[in-house]
Amino acid sequence: xxxxxxxxxxxxxxxxxxxxxxxxxxxxxxxxxxxxxxxxxxxxxxxxxxxxxxxxxxxxxxxxxxxxxxxxxxxxxxxxxxxxxxxxxxxxxxxxxxxx
Numbered sequence: 413x414x415x416x417x418x419x420x421x422x423x424x425x426x427x428x429x430x431x432x433x434x435x436x437x438x439x440x441x442x443x444x445x446x447x448x449x450x451x452x453x454x455x456x457x458x459x460x461x462x463x464x465x466x467x468x469x470x471x472x473x474x475x476x477x478x479x480x481x482x483x484x485x486x487x488x489x490x491x492x493x494x495x496x497x498x499x500x501x502x503x504x505x506x507x508x509x510x511x512x
Contacts, residue, residue: 420437422434426454426455440489442491450483453479
């Protein structure tokens with residue numbers, strides 16, 4: 413379980429060939445992330461998210477990933493207001509081995 417704050421827990425980044433592990437640095441609004449001088453956009457290896465601890469998880473299905481950015485120290489999850497930025501990847505095998 414990853415929280416919004418910099419925990420430095422390991423998180424998987426989905427690449428073309430594998431899943432790389434980096435340090436979790438937390439989340440930031442995408443408008444803030446766009447102001448960073450250097451970053452790479454990545455898809456994050458997560459299965460669900462929630463805004464508050466008492467809310468139920470919102471599951472991500474096959475081919476649906478959270479967007480994040482990689483900087484020198486680790487990875488930051490991209491948010492749009494109070495929801496994660498989500499991308500759908502079609503016509504590719506799901507990197508988390510979830511069935512389509």
